[in-house]
Amino acid sequence: MSEDRSARTPTPWLLLALPAAVLLVFFVLPNALLLSASFLKTEAQQLTNQPTLDNYKFLLTRPLYLEVMLRTLVVGLCVGALDVLLGFPLAYFLVRTKSRWKGLLIALSLAPLLASVIVRTYGWYIILNRFGVVNDALLGLGAIEDRISFMPSTGAIIIGLAHALLPYAVLTIMGSLGGINPNLEKAAMSLGANRTRTFLSVVLPLSVPGVVGGFILVFSIAISAYATPAILGGPATQVAATAIYNFMINLLDWSAGAALAVILIVSSLLLLYAAARMGASRAAL
């Protein structure tokens, strides 16, 4: 209808001026500054104007930081995989159920999104710490004799993040499962396919965009998460986000922190790009 009628009038830019200015000043500019800082030298905890690639060299040669990046990657992959595995059955159930509690069940599965990551992680501390629920249970059952430290550890970070980010996977997968016509399943079965065959050759292939989309979304949030690794990990199990915080706030090494942030951005953007090429669904964004 009236879509391209005023291509030459200044109206859209009048409407866009203020929001665009806010985004340029408080989003584009800070990120550009960060990018530039990653190529500058920090001396005596002050950023100088000398260009250098040393920050990247430093991060990519120190075993400590290679380990941090590797751990971040492993955490992202495990959390993404776990959440897709847990999210798929839940999403399938929520889309197909005829229960009259459907609305409530959907609300309950998404409710954790309303809680800050801190609330979602606190419970895992109570469960996993030396005097926590798991230790008490194992001691009570006589399975162990001494208390075990389940945290701080990479495993604890993975469980905590998988728990915190599950709703994102459920939401994305539900989006793509919801788009599958249930009659396709009926048709497959009336043509003689059993339930398993129908699921494997009809439902699963059609839900691939949601599964990939969910994995990518969870992965990209997981690799930049701070609170959960800070609570369930520790100085010995740093990930990218906690290392960046440490550089910026404790060591005051702005260039190294910025370089690590840039590495994080680049890896997450590459992944999003790859996902978009693969036609991943971004419904949950």
Next chain:
Amino acid sequence: MSDTRSIRSDTTAPWALLCVVVALIYVFSLGPILITAAVSFNETNRSLFPPRGWSLRWWTRAFGPEWTQALVFSLKLSTLTAVLSTTLALPLAFALHRYRFPGREAMIALALGPLMLPTLVTGVGLLQMFQYAGLRDHIGFGALLAGHLVICLPFAVRTVSISLQTLPPNVELAAASLGATRWNTLRHVVFPLIKNGLVAGAVFAFIHSFTDVNLSLFLATPGEQPITVKILAFLEFGFAPTLAAVSVITLVLPLVLVAVVERISGLGDFIYGERRA
């Protein structure tokens, strides 16, 4: 008839298994949150589960000035963020919906950009920018508001866009042909139709702001910090049941908000990113 019966008997067993799996996933998903709530009633000063004895003293502390101050700070910050980001999202979404102009794609990328980049990175960048500007000692509410505004804007833009897309295509023309001015058309026709979208956008922005840690971490000061950052700072000194009580309070507030708004105008429609017509 016998056909449908055979399909049904074929499906019951896997479906029952699925139900069991789903029940376990709910336990995994909600258990830790319920455990946190239970721990806040401990008699002892440690976060033990099941709670040892019952007491409300941690709740009394959670409602003490130290924590209510941070809570009020968060509420102010998130409310202002929600209002401002919806106010900015409306003209932005409207321009993108209504006009085709050079640079439109770039504008969409800019508007959704804060979703693509890790929030933590934007936080670090903002801190650095304020440092450059010589405002490092003046971060706090203003800096937090700027950051929250930017990271919450995409949520508001998306929601408002969705509600604009569901406008019946010719309402504006109809109003204009009946003699309404552009302003009157917007005020009396378009605005009432997208009101629910605006409310939903504001709610999503509020929740994203209220639960944020990654950005606030860098821009908060000891005197001016959102409640999430304060909880995180206190966790370093140990997991006292007060923190569990405070955590539950921060969970209940958005829950109540969502329940109320859902009752009044319906949020569910906006969750999938496309509104059911």
